Structure formats: C-alpha cells, structure tokens
Amino acid sequence: MELAFYIAGAVAVIATLLMLTRVNVVHALLYLIVSLLAVAVVFYTLGAPFVAALEVIVYAGAIMVLFVFVVMMLNLGEHGVELEKQWLTPGIWTGPVLLASILIIAVFYLVRGGTAGLATGAVEPKEVGIALFGPYLIGVELASMLLLAGLVGAYHLGFRKAEKPEIQYGRYTAERRAAASGNPVLARTDQLARTP
C-alpha cells in the first residue's frame, strides 16, 4: 500500500518535471496526462476513491482532451506538415509509456493487495455526498453558476466571425443556389425553363 503510494508520488513528480522542461506542447501534454493519472493513484492510496475516479474522468479525460483539441486546431499553419514529420520520429513516446507502465504495475500491486489497506483513513463517497449537499450546498450552487459563466464566456470568445457574407436566398431560390454553388448548367436550365 505504502509502496504504491511512494511509487505513484515519484512518478507524478518526475512526469511533472519532464512536462515543464519539454519544448513541444504535445510531448508536454503526454507527460501531463501521466502526471494526472499518477495523482489519481495517489488519491486512491490515500483512501479517496471517489476523487481518484473524478481526477481520471474530468482532468485526464475532459480537460486534457480540450488541450489536445486546441493544440491540434492551432497548429494547422503552413509549417504544420514539417512539424508533423518531426513529431512522427519514434522514441518520443518511450518516456511517457515507461512512466505509465510503472504506474500500471503499482495499480496491479494495489489491486492484488485488495482493499484491506484502504480502510485506514478512507473517506467514503457517501460521506462526501452528504457533506457536499448538506453544509456545502451554497458552494454547489456557486460552482454551477461558475460553470454556466464559463460556458457562456467560452462560447462568446470562441466565436469565429463569418468570413463570407451570408447568401440571402429570395424568390429564385434554386437558381441562385445553383449560381452560388458554381454550377452553370443547373443555373441555365432553370433560366431556360423560366423563359416563355
């Protein structure tokens, strides 16, 4: 139990240090994901399984996917192809894979040991829920308002201005749509059919 805690803590510290010293953003993201998973294992060994699951789901699942998504969206520049070639060199993934395999060995060690060691100082998810919706109810409401504000703010800031003016279709809808799509045949037949 304690061995798994120390191994996961060491993996977290090493992965975070390696993350901070990377030059490439995507490599740093790989190390950051390993670091978050290691912190999740630390939470589990500390007797907080609910928080460990949330760490994996929300941090390593949602927030990191958001980071990867934005990084991939920003790197679509003209030198993106060269960068892709540079990233495809093998050997970059060995560091994160090594740390993650150490972590998974620690998790196997934990699972084989059973939940016997978890009993000391463990805080059940039930107690967390009772505390969350009891004395901390106003905090939950404030968190929901903060998330709503974050949603609206991200939508407003992420809005991209329309590059072309909107084509306003009026009476001759099919004709104009054909003209706008650059199909002269369709546009002309429509015109011919309209002439008496």
Add this chain to the structure above:
Amino acid sequence: MLVRRNLIFVLMSLEVMLNAAGLAFVVAGARWHQADGQVVFLFILAMAGAEVAVGLALVRQIYERFRSLDADALSEMKG
C-alpha cells in the same frame, strides 16, 4: 519569474498548480478523516474546468489576432 512564455504552457502549469492545491486538500482530509477535503477538491475541479475552457478560447483568439502564442507578443496591449 516566469520562464515559460508559451501561453499553452502557462495554462498547463496552472493546471498543475491547481492539482497540487487539490492534492493538499485531499491529504489533509485523509489525515483528519473529514470529507471536507474532497468537497473542496470537487470545487477546485469545477473551477479548473471553467478556467481552462475560457483560457483556451482566449488562447485561440490571441492566436487568430497575433499569429503567435508568445506571452510577450501581447505586451503592446495598453490601457
């Protein structure tokens, strides 16, 4: 002093710092057998989610305007 000037690295370091604060709360909650530490960690989690959504939208806008992710590129903003 800030060494890393890339805005994405700044946001990622912010995540690490929030995670460290949450870890401290959970360790304290485990030490005194209280559920409050985990409750505060949930609040930190919600705050980090909102912060990273707005921060990444801002990063995207900054990249559209300045074509750079360097924090020093924004030093001409005054007032």
